[in-house]
Amino acid sequence: MLPKTISYDHALNLHTKSGPQAAFPGLLKLFSVKPASMVDVGCGTGVWLRAALDNGIADAMGIDGVAVPEGALAVPRSLITIHDLTTSINVDRRFDLAICLEVAEHLDEQFGPVLVESLTNLADTVLFSAACPNQQGQHHVNCQWPAYWQHLFNERHYSCDDSARWAIWDNAAVEPWYRQNMFVARRDPATAGKEKRIPAVLHPDMATLKQSADTSRAKTVQEIEAGGMPAAWYLSTPFTALSGKIKRRLGAG
Numbered sequence: 001m002l003p004k005t006i007s008y009d010h011a012l013n014l015h016t017k018s019g020p021q022a023a024f025p026g027l028l029k030l031f032s033v034k035p036a037s038m039v040d041v042g043c044g045t046g047v048w049l050r051a052a053l054d055n056g057i058a059d060a061m062g063i064d065g066v067a068v069p070e071g072a073l074a075v076p077r078s079l080i081t082i083h084d085l086t087t088s089i090n091v092d093r094r095f096d097l098a099i100c101l102e103v104a105e106h107l108d109e110q111f112g113p114v115l116v117e118s119l120t121n122l123a124d125t126v127l128f129s130a131a132c133p134n135q136q137g138q139h140h141v142n143c144q145w146p147a148y149w150q151h152l153f154n155e156r157h158y159s160c161d162d163s164a165r166w167a168i169w170d171n172a173a174v175e176p177w178y179r180q181n182m183f184v185a186r187r188d189p190a191t192a193g194k195e196k197r198i199p200a201v202l203h204p205d206m207a208t209l210k211q212s213a214d215t216s217r218a219k220t221v222q223e224i225e226a227g228g229m230p231a232a233w234y235l236s237t238p239f240t241a242l243s244g245k246i247k248r249r250l251g252a253g
Contacts, residue, residue: 016047016175017047017050017051017074018173019047019173019174019175019178020047020048020050020051020174021050021051021054022168022171022173022174023051023168023171023173023174023178024051024052024054024055025055026167026168026171027127027164027167027168028055029167030163030164030167030184031097031125034056034057035057035095035096035097035125036057036058036059036096037057037059037060037095037096037097038052038057038059038060038061038095038096038097038098038099039060039061039062039063039091039095039097039098039099039122039123040052040060040061040062040063040098040099040100040101041063041064041085041089041098041099041100041103041115041118041119041122042063042064042065042085042100042101042102042103042104042106043062043063043064043080044064044066044068045068045072045073045074046062046068046073046074046075046079046080047074048099048101049061049062049074049075049079049080050074050075053075057097059095060075060079061079061080061081061091061095062075062079062080062081063080063081063082063083063085063089063091064080064081064082064083064085065082065083065084065085065086066082067082068080085103085107085111085115085118086107086108086111086114086115087114088114088117088118088121089118089121089122090121091122094121094122094123094124095122095123096123096124096125097123097125097126097127098119098122098123098125098126098127099126099127099128100115100119100126100127100128100129100130101127101128101129101178101182102129102130102131102137102177102178102181103115103130104128104130104131104142104144104149105130105131105135105137105140105141105142105143105144106139106140106141106142107141107142108141108142109141109142112142112144112148112149112152113152113155116149116152116153116155116156117156119185120153120156120157120158120185120187124186124187125184125185125186125187126153126158126184126185126186127164127182127183127184128149128153128182128183128184128185129177129178129181129182129183130142130143130144130146130149130181131143131144131177131181132144132145132146132180132181132200132202133145135177135206145198145200146160146162146181146183146198146199146200147197147198147199147200149183150183150185150197150198153185153192154192154193156192157187157188157189157192158185158186158187158188158192159185159186159187159188159191159192159193159194159195160183160184160185160186160195160198161183161184161195161196161198162182162183162184162198162199163183163184164182164183164184165179165180165181165182165183165201168182169203172205176203176205176206177206179203179205180201180202180203180206183198
């Protein structure tokens with residue numbers, strides 16, 4: 001399991017089943033040969049695994065650090081292995097493709113190289129995305145622009161490009177964080193580190209999403225201040241918040 005200092009509730013995430021389904025046809029066009037096998041590191045509820053299976057990648061496996069309730073899974077539980085993502089992953093095989101999408105930002109920065117090492121141990125081709133600076137979300141503790149991760153892949157002899165970003169950029173059915181942050185890393189010792197740096201760009205739909213979230217948050221604060229919550233909420237919340245703050249401080253120490 002993930003370290004206790006990392007808190008993530010898959011029931012609260014905004015990732016849909018339809019987004020990966022819409023993205024996969026465009027992403028598969030990036031490969032001269034369609035991948036026959038895939039591993040999803042940080043697979044969550046398995047929505048990208050489901051899309052892979054539905055698009056003809058029959059050999060698919062997921063790895064995640066947080067167990068998901070049975071009813072929330074998009075694939076059979078037998079396809080998913082629970083593993084602490086802050087430690088190296090070794091499954092005694094390689095895949096045609098590894099994906100790791102909007103996962104790395106949830107791990108403290110010291111574990112970034114460990115995650116990239118795990119991905120490069122699993123496949124010669126990696127689809128990767130991670131939250132950019134100031135991107136909202138649960139437990140975002142290491143938000144970086146793609147060039148940061150590109151450097152870590154370069155150290156593992158992988159060359160990177162943002163063709164994946166542009167393959168789905170205009171597809172409104174795909175969540176905007178994927179369209180903004182996704183890139184491809186391929187094992188290529190001859191060019192790794194010599195390729196163009198992946199630019200930091202913001203997708204227009206991300207700005208719209210932030211405005212919507214800010215408006216929703218403001219309304220919630222107004223409702224709380226107006227006494228709109230149940231009395232029990234006002235009595236219990238300060239103690240719950242204080243307990244959470246203490247746990248975070250102890251974890252950081």
